[in-house]
């Protein structure tokens with residue numbers, strides 16, 4: 001058992017759960033992208049931990065790049081406005097792009113990114129999200145090709161996910177105690 005951070009109420013996915021999920025996703029992506037021109041694009045900052053693990057679980061030729069967008073600021077609710085803070089450095093025209101995300105929640109971030117990246121004419125464009133809060137009626141229509149695990153509709157932290165820029169370094173995914181938000 002990991003020692004639990006004092007602000008964490010419960011752990012939803014342990015380090016062991018995460019390792020198993022990443023291994024499975026990496027193997028499937030390796031199989032699907034044989035002979036392709038794979039570019040992994042992680043969405044900073046939340047996806048950075050998942051990206052680090054996932055890329056090492058992929059055993060086929062791939063490039064990596066990063067985009068930084070933000071819509072949550074320091075809160076637990078999306079502002080509804082997605083801002084690009086850092087754009088790609090590489091050209092994705094004609095390449096097989098896989099967006100790597102930590103969590104698909106309202107879907108606003110990915111809806112914006114899919115449209116933005118599609119306009120650059122990749123050969124293919126898919127999504128790999130570690131967590132999917134697939135709550136009925138809540139989400140913009142996004143159909144992620146690779147999903148680590150379904151996630152309850154709670155605000156989660158750890159494994160890259162923050163609350164007010166904290167807790168990204170927790171090695172597990174958990175829910176904070178209510179008094180932390182007070």
Ligand SMILES: O=P(O)(O)OC[C@H]1O[C@H](OP(=O)(O)OP(=O)(O)O)[C@H](O)[C@@H]1O
Pocket residue numbers: 043044045046047069070071072073078101102103104105106107108109110161162
């Ligand atoms: O599906 P959505 O409702 O759009 O939410 C998902 C996005 O929200 C978080 O990012 P955030 O904007 O908080 O920035 P961060 O990655 O820097 O934490 C998370 O990392 C996803 O990118």
Ligand SMILES: Nc1nc2[nH]cnc2c(=O)[nH]1
Pocket residue numbers: 072103105106154155156157161162163
């Ligand atoms: N940290 C964090 N960021 C999010 N962005 C969208 N949903 C979430 C969530 O549950 N946790």
Ligand SMILES: [Mg+2]
Pocket residue numbers: 043044045046047069
């Ligand atoms: Mg993010």
